[in-house]
């Protein structure tokens with residue numbers, strides 16, 4: 001342990017936790033870093049991490065005070081689904097669609113990769129709290145990493161947890177994340193290491209994730225998508241939920257109230273922009289823990305920051321974020337274009353310089369090609385920013401409330417160009433689960449691979465699921481049923497509906513859908529009952545468009561957006577049947593809903609055809 005200073009060893013000893021001590025010993029021996037830093041909750045320690053990320057070249061200061069830029073390897077710009085695997089023991093059953101590997105085989109493989117991977121590098125030991133301090137929701141997380149960018153990001157995105165670890169009273173009830181960026185080429189992971197050794201192995205039985213040879217936050221940051229997987233496992237073996245959801249407060253004009261809701265959308269499908277709709281308040285934009293407390297559904301954001309997609313952030317569509325990104329504060333940009341110390345990104349509302357430093361290297365010029373012969377864009381479409389929620393002017397006052405907020409509504413949505421209406425309410429909690437279970441979405445740049453391919457995205461959480469789908473849905477049903485009369489209402493939204501290749505809605509129209517849903521949560525609007533849910537009435541949307549945007553909402557627009565695409569809906573049900581019939585133990589309510597919906601849609605088609613106007617329902 002000569003890699004640890006006496007002062008740092010003392011910090012570990014003060015935790016009085018033999019499990020932490022044992023892990024520190026074990027992993028130092030395996031990873032063999034040349035120096036190890038133990039970081040507690042003191043400002044001095046936290047400042048050191050940021051400065052060290054800069055000193056080591058993982059981040060570079062920009063002209064604006066507090067701003068830095070970090071780059072991931074050109075080949076590590078998004079989540080790597082192929083090499084993210086769940087380690088399973090022979091007694092563990094999983095869906096065939098989940099990426100699994102035998103636990104023994106997986107551990108053998110990754111421990112070989114980890115052997116000495118930190119030689120010549122420094123390692124940080126970090127303690128975090130996933131959730132507000134002193135909250136029953138909160139889980140403790142221990143992080144070992146040789147990336148000071150990762151450690152710095154986690155300071156912006158999460159709450160410190162050294163003091164919280166003391167409250168564990170020596171128990172091993174915490175998650176462990178071990179990360180190495182591997183061998184570096186300049187400041188980014190070598191291509192060869194990525195090709196041969198990028199692995200993200202989720203060890204449910206060991207309560208740990210081992211992730212090697214990567215830097216992109218969705219692959220590297222223990223507390224983000226890696227902890228999400230461990231928490232899904234834990235929650236589903238207890239009685240709570242872990243979801244890929246924003247949490248926000250809805251503030252309807254002229255009504256003196258705030259109504260909280262959550263929403264699950266696949267990555268890059270409007271989750272952050274929904275939570276940031278002007279005039280509303282944000283609790284979180286990515287991951288929520290939900291529990292029933294005194295008969296109410298309550299939720300906390302386990303994060304305290306936003307790791308958001310920067311593409312398209314401009315002063316018109318995202319005024320709050322744009323302002324936050326262009327004023328002095330501690331923030332990290334990743335994988336965008338820098339010219340002369342000034343940041344530029346795609347669709348920021350002004351022209352971009354034709355050269356500078358970007359995700360491909362220090363000296364990019366427009367027209368440059370990569371090794372595969374593809375032209376290199378100004379920025380990667382999945383380039384991001386990392387900020388604290390408390391820095392946003394629309395941060396909700398309950399952000400750190402240890403009891404969370406009461407949830408009255410849940411939204412599900414995907415990137416769907418041709419099937420679903422912009423907003424609809426489920427017929428029941430179970431039907432809401434059905435809506436979540438049947439989310440489909442066109443792939444985006446948030447994961448490696450081709451974009452624009454329609455794929456199932458159950459509950460927008462499928463990428464992170466580590467339990468059988470049937471168990472997951474059964475738990476959702478039990479959860480809502482336990483809430484009884486306080487069970488949230490469920491809505492499906494679709495911001496991406498197109499006709500003749502054009503979006504049928506403006507970006508901010510989502511505010512109207514949210515406010516209609518908010519009214520429904522308070523039983524304020526009538527609706528049209530259809531086989532797929534409760535559809536908004538024209539008069540209500542017309543009044544909301546007028547009130548919110550002072551805009552005349554035409555009957556034509558309503559018909560274009562809210563007609564039931566009966567044939568498309570039936571085709572979707574067929575796809576869902578194919579998807580789920582090979583899964584074991586899908587609860588009966590799912591099949592009942594699917595069969596009823598199909599029968600009713602077939603009847604509608606027989607009487608009124610493939611496309612039915614809401615005025616004819």
Ligand code: SPV
Pocket residue numbers: 078079217218219224225266267268286307446
């Ligand atoms: C997502 O892709 O869903 C994100 C970003 O929130 S990350 O998971 O970190 O890649």
Ligand code: MN
Pocket residue numbers: 244267286
């Ligand atoms: Mn996400």
